[in-house]
Amino acid sequence: MSIHEIITPRPQLPVYFDIYRTYNQLIPNHWHNHVEVLYIFEGTNHIVLNDKKYTLHQNDLFVVNSGDIHFTRSLGASRVLLLQIPYELFDQCVVNFDMIRFRQYYPHKTLKEDPVYQKMIAHLLNLARLYVQAEKGYQFLFISELYQFLHILCGNYSIMKDPAKESKSAKHLDRLKKIIHYVEQHYQEPITLEQVASLVALNPEYFCRFFKKHMGLTFMKYVNLVRLARIHNDILQTDDSITIIQERHGFTNYKLFNHMFKEAYGCTPSKLRAKHIRHK
Structure with a gap:
């Protein structure tokens, strides 16, 4: 999706x-x-x-x-x-x-x-x-x-709608949508704060505060959640190895990947796949 x-x-x-x-x-x-x-x-x-x-x-x-x-x-x-x-x-x-x-x-x-x-x-x-x-x-x-x-x-x-509130929030939403679109297109590649901050004409420090305030999480955590969602789908829909799937979607740190996956889904990737196969 x-x-x-x-x-x-x-x-x-x-x-x-x-x-x-x-x-x-x-x-x-x-x-x-x-x-x-x-x-x-x-x-x-x-x-x-x-x-x-x-x-x-x-x-x-x-x-x-x-x-x-x-x-x-x-x-x-x-x-x-x-x-x-x-x-x-x-x-x-x-x-x-x-x-x-x-x-x-x-x-x-x-x-x-x-x-x-x-x-x-x-x-x-x-x-x-x-x-x-x-x-x-x-x-x-x-x-x-x-x-x-x-x-x-x-x-x-x-x-x-309140026209005054709508006008104020429209600029924030446009920036966020531009960021979301960029991540969608480039999540498989290394993404830096400097790249994305410049995309919406903000300095990196202000960008971090802006993103956390409006999205409720840090930018890098968001990028990794996008990767995890794609990985989750491929684990259930393909027979590819976990390592290949992980690398395909931009995770190069296996330890970080395992930690974030378990935090997000409550189990390891291999256990998720085994559970899915049992319930088919």
């Missing part, structure tokens, strides 16, 4: 929709133009967005607004509903959508008695049922349920 996700809708559907299982998955800070909806069927997930940390449990809902930089990880085994709605779909249907944001966090514990919220969730779960059953012509019913879900979301859980 690229750090700036480019989402392609499924055939015959105007959105990307999936129900997936994951184990200790980590997706470093990334962004996309789509609005992203996550609903937790099973497990626990952490999301870091705009300097705030959220812990999602079973039946919790989370909405990531277009352009927001966010980090996600699952703790152990999770089953998650993922709905990604193209920005263009909102823009066609909602006047001045560029000035609207959605509420982000919807904890089941505090909203389980809210009839409006429960009606919205019922439409979302109907999407899952229709998608899994995939009966002939299901796309018509799917689109109907989708628009009812979005109607409640827009009508009840959207707010107008």
Whole structure:
């Protein structure tokens, strides 16, 4: 998955929709133009967005607004509903959508008695049922349920952006997105603070403070998390040796790699692969 996700809708559907299982998955800070909806069927997930940390449990809902930089990880085994709605779909249907944001966090514990919220969730779960059953012509019913879900979301859980705050944060976001894009393109190579700081016209010392403040971690730790996410994927999806995978994705210090991998995923690379093979 690229750090700036480019989402392609499924055939015959105007959105990307999936129900997936994951184990200790980590997706470093990334962004996309789509609005992203996550609903937790099973497990626990952490999301870091705009300097705030959220812990999602079973039946919790989370909405990531277009352009927001966010980090996600699952703790152990999770089953998650993922709905990604193209920005263009909102823009066609909602006047001045560029000035609207959605509420982000919807904890089941505090909203389980809210009839409006429960009606919205019922439409979302109907999407899952229709998608899994995939009966002939299901796309018509799917689109109907989708628009009812979005109607409640827009009508009840959207707010107008503050133009002054948006203007102030836009410059920071542009810089961060430029950095993220650069790392995505060059993470397999050695990357220095001086290189990236000059890319966004900052001196290295100020760049370090700027990055840590807005991303919640140091720049070099972020680069290594990007590498680890690619390595994690290759361990599960290929038969290549751990050493080859590690070197392919820019890790030359094996001791540091092993330490960071175990810290991120709770086990060694070889144990992760063995566990994956057992559960196939």
